[in-house]
Amino acid sequence: MYRIGEKPYPTKIMRDKLYELILRGERLDGRGPYQYRPLELKTAIIEKADGSAMVNLGGTKIIAGVKTALGQPYPDTPDQANIVVNAELLPLASSFFEPGPPDEKAIELARVVDRCIRESKMLELEKLVYIPGRSVLVIYIDVYVLDYDGNYFDPAVLASVAALATAKTPLYEVKNGEVVLNPDIRPSLPIRKVPVSVTIGLLGDKILVDPTSLEESAIDTSIVIGWSDEDEMAAIQKNLQGLIQLSVMDEIIRVSREKSIELRTKLMEAIGRVGAPL
Amino acid sequence: MYRIGEKPYPTKIMRDKLYELILRGERLDGRGPYQYRPLELKTAIIEKADGSAMVNLGGTKIIAGVKTALGQPYPDTPDQANIVVNAELLPLASSFFEPGPPDEKAIELARVVDRCIRESKMLELEKLVYIPGRSVLVIYIDVYVLDYDGNYFDPAVLASVAALATAKTPLYEVKNGEVVLNPDIRPSLPIRKVPVSVTIGLLGDKILVDPTSLEESAIDTSIVIGWSDEDEMAAIQKNLQGLIQLSVMDEIIRVSREKSIELRTKLMEAIGRVGAPL
Amino acid sequence: MYRIGEKPYPTKIMRDKLYELILRGERLDGRGPYQYRPLELKTAIIEKADGSAMVNLGGTKIIAGVKTALGQPYPDTPDQANIVVNAELLPLASSFFEPGPPDEKAIELARVVDRCIRESKMLELEKLVYIPGRSVLVIYIDVYVLDYDGNYFDPAVLASVAALATAKTPLYEVKNGEVVLNPDIRPSLPIRKVPVSVTIGLLGDKILVDPTSLEESAIDTSIVIGWSDEDEMAAIQKNLQGLIQLSVMDEIIRVSREKSIELRTKLMEAIGRVGAPL
Amino acid sequence: MLEKVEHRLITEDGRRIDGRALDEMRPVRIEAGVLDRSDGSAYIEMGKTKIYAAVYGPKEAHPRHLAQPHKAILNCRYHMAAFSVEGRKAPGMTRREIELSKVIREALESIVILEEFPRSAIDIFIEVIQADAGTRTAGLTAASLALADAGIPILDLCAGIAVGKVEGRIVLDPSEEEDKRGEADMPVAMAPRLGSIVLLQLNGRMTSSEFTEALNLAKKGIGVLYELQRKALGKKFATFTPAGEE
Amino acid sequence: MLEKVEHRLITEDGRRIDGRALDEMRPVRIEAGVLDRSDGSAYIEMGKTKIYAAVYGPKEAHPRHLAQPHKAILNCRYHMAAFSVEGRKAPGMTRREIELSKVIREALESIVILEEFPRSAIDIFIEVIQADAGTRTAGLTAASLALADAGIPILDLCAGIAVGKVEGRIVLDPSEEEDKRGEADMPVAMAPRLGSIVLLQLNGRMTSSEFTEALNLAKKGIGVLYELQRKALGKKFATFTPAGEE
């Protein structure tokens, strides 16, 4: 049930090798334990989308696109716009991914991205309501993994947030009780926060930020932490089997906070919001 | 096509053993040929459902829940409430059941339960119409087999009927052409009949009521008979491959009628309707 | 991905045999290279359909039925009736066909039939609009392959076109802004063209019209050409793997045009429209 | 909503809407060997109900883990064409079609000598191209004939027909309108030589005595169909015309 | 649309709507060995949350290509009954159920000694018959007990509970209303003897210090559940009643 494309068996030898390195503060690709791979971020690459972004994090390449449409709100949030996140691990991206409807990993990815955006209150969803309970903006975020070398969570969040933050969406207005399109303006979405996520691998009590695909196959477990801003987490997801020693949790939180600040700074630069008030 | 989870091959040896016993009026678990296993029935176990019941028949455990909602009637019955029956053979219940959408056995079970309820005219469906052709009550009956030791038909009907007979449903009223909820009262459903079904296994011309899982694997075939009341059948379903000798049919009908009266009495007691007019 | 029921490997020996024959202008079943198998066409065989036709082309038997209903037009064609074509390669028809939802071959067949009808402008779809953008006729064409001995494209188009051309559909009228059924008349559909398709197999630079199942397994490739009338093509579909030498294209077009005239004449006779203006 | 004044289904002199007597079945045509690609096939018409059946096999069971070491498995698909009914049936198998596939398969499993073909599969496809009441029993009748046409060893042919209860009377081979507006519909199929029932369902209310009457009436109809099947096997087709129409 | 005046979730003297203290969990009942057909099973009630769990295996992995040469694979399905929630959940697995199946499976993979059963599969089924907050952690708690009941070698039992942030306060085992209206919900599961976390999720906002407080509170609750699991294994069931209700 729901375990298509399982990760290969974490070999004991590779685990030992990695652990030995990490004890010396080293990694296979020359990075330090707390160091991210090179990050590239480009926005507005899909003219037909309202917003889009392509992120390369080392050898992992992810594209996200934002489209909007008019729709009905969910019954329990009549006064909020809807967010719909879909993620696909394209078979293009890795021999471990198979064609077909999203498997449990793709669904988890979509739901973690969704949580980072929704729980951080990134968007002022209440501003995108035209007729409460009846007509709101529906924001579709579609995330595709095009090339996969480990850690799809962080670049998926980066690409989604960048696509949202740079989107130009249709403007709807209420006229005589009807919702009509104003074709003259395409405003930005109302942004409140800029969430980012930080993925941390664990080898015993050792931390290893932004694991590669090879590292993922050997680490004990991993955890993704989404940060709304410098001080507040918005989402956590332990993923992969394996134990996290309680004694390491403080360090995990500390490191993830630090790295989230670093990522957010890069993201703000890339979307041209350096120092700009949100 | 549609034969997921097939029953194991009925071994010849087990069949001979059972037949030998039944000739002496005996069965493996000490019951007589026409004897049901112990029956337990508990209602109102799911507070979030309008009605619910758990039935244990020997080692077979089934839960049924009733939910209602407003909906449109079917085009060919504009003046009747809708019944929707769904049944699932949970993989929890037996190593012969597999996860996934209902297979042919689960669909058959749902449709037999549906027929027992619908064809017996158990519910006064015409009283649950708010605006003919446009707005009626939709009654969902969901049946789950939690533990399976043979004969899911009879306990599924018992649980469904008990859940319906003890349900407290929202009251809708028509005000100025609109259907509105009256939050003050939760009435019972209008009940006309109390159908029960009786499952009979056959070994040649020998009858064997309420077969266990082990017996099911060895009998020649089986038949389910639903009774609306003491005198009228509402549904029949021969199920499992195998022949029924024409000469045994009268006895099958006679026995099933007798057992149906016994089951109905137990059911009425359990739902607190002993002697009460329906 | 989408390759259920793949055709068996084209054996080299059979290919050589066929090629040798075709060089002499011969085929296994005694036909000439440009000769169709015997064609039978019967209409109005399904009383519950608005139109229907059964076509036997040699050993290939196909039934098509037409049903109509009121519906909404597609957003990009608010002033046209809808056509919906569905085709199924029934497992009844060949051991190469499997039960289940339409596979890529059935979908291709449906889409080629659709294109022949739609792109030839066979039907005056703009005459079947009741309220532009809101209410139009929806025409369902369902095609079933019942027995399969090669070339399902041409008899599927013949059966579909015959079913449409002989259909008697409900008459809807607009009264006070409402679309209502006029139960007194069942008019024919407004027909403009009578498209037919011609399937051509290729062995190197040799042409072989209307291939059988056995021939299909040995030819290099094949092509289907739909003709709106004597002078205009409406659809082409190269299908099956393999190369078409550019130098043969002129001959393919010439032969297909000639055969299309022949097929159309037979079709017109069968549907009783000989010489009648459309 | 219009007031519906529904006509009676049975006249005072015991005739049905379509003129049949209570114990009279519709015209039948049965034909064997109608589809070339299959190993065996049959076509049946009962009134406007029109059905093809085809048999493939015995052949290797696939996927392998479904194979049984000591017998063949039998697969059966009962399917209706989209245009076979009033309105349009959506493509894909409905829950009704899945249930009927099961009961028809179980009926046929009762007559096929599966032990003759260990590790094999026999596929049976029933295609309803027009549905006008009695399709499961007519489909089973055709499938049984297709099995015989395929030369697969069977204990007996089986044939089926529905009986109904309409305005308090038991009738043979109910029409679609009788089925819809009647009190009960009971499809029955038997292997006559074996004196056995292979398929039995009831939708609707009947007393024990009505059931007995209905079963006897079904037996009568099945006898007629059984003879037609046997004739069709020899000369490839056979027809039944109700007395009144001869 | 009516103006909704929402009541406070926590009173001034630090009590919750249902009368519990902030660090108090709901009444619990845990039972092992409740389903006969399975190799191991358990039932849990936490407030109105009611869940069955069953374990089948170790058995041959199927389909074969999923088998691992050096260890068992573990399958897990977390599923909710249609009637388990407000409204009616449509049949079929939702995206939420698929995600929770994954995180629960990964949690259990952390404690089962999979290497003991090469080429095998262990199936775990969790059936939520009523959902009233905390179902994933309660389901995991029951599943862990079912594994032990099945005699499958595990490093430790694991138990889980949610902690929440409600009106700025960290609370144990949030109710459904607290979950919906609160600021954060954090399901946590631990293998206490191993001093390790096996499941951790957060939905909602928390600072680092709130997180630490929440994790400690979860640890306390998990300790109670762990003891109940151990008792249930011996005498087949165990209950916890909050102090105020004793």
Added chain:
Amino acid sequence: MLEKVEHRLITEDGRRIDGRALDEMRPVRIEAGVLDRSDGSAYIEMGKTKIYAAVYGPKEAHPRHLAQPHKAILNCRYHMAAFSVEGRKAPGMTRREIELSKVIREALESIVILEEFPRSAIDIFIEVIQADAGTRTAGLTAASLALADAGIPILDLCAGIAVGKVEGRIVLDPSEEEDKRGEADMPVAMAPRLGSIVLLQLNGRMTSSEFTEALNLAKKGIGVLYELQRKALGKKFATFTPAGEE
């Protein structure tokens, strides 16, 4: 409903809306080796159409019963991103995507020397991230390059382009608007060195002589693309800029 006054698609001096001559294709960029995980890959831009293609294999065919004893099987999936089109394409394969996957696969099967890899499978994935006309032919062009980039033996590269009939004129590489409002759209792909067509479809009306003209025009465009493919293989990317834009 507003009266739509639609502008002409071709001006009196034979220019198209986007300024191109009738026989002029849009700017093209082709790049090989763009995705690291795959065995071969390519990226193509034709106007705003943007497509990735990747090849995995040859590798063991899976599931096994699909394997062919004497050759490799080739799988192909043509898929569009949800945001690639106007509006939003629902996730999942549409009937159109399934058909195009088939015709593209059949085109590629014509050039790959499948007999070199018995019992193997080669997977080709085409991902349209923006669709602005001509996606099937551009996708095929990229896929063919990806196969070469993967070092898989092919008889020839193949390249494809659409030709259209617009306001009575035959045009090369129609834009989306020309495709929608024109009379015909004809995707063509060839293996130039083999002098052969590998893909050919027509949607819309054309006479024999128009067809011949269209085919010749396609051949011209394909020649340009073929050269770009060959260059890209060497230096990893190549571009074409229409004369007017240089």
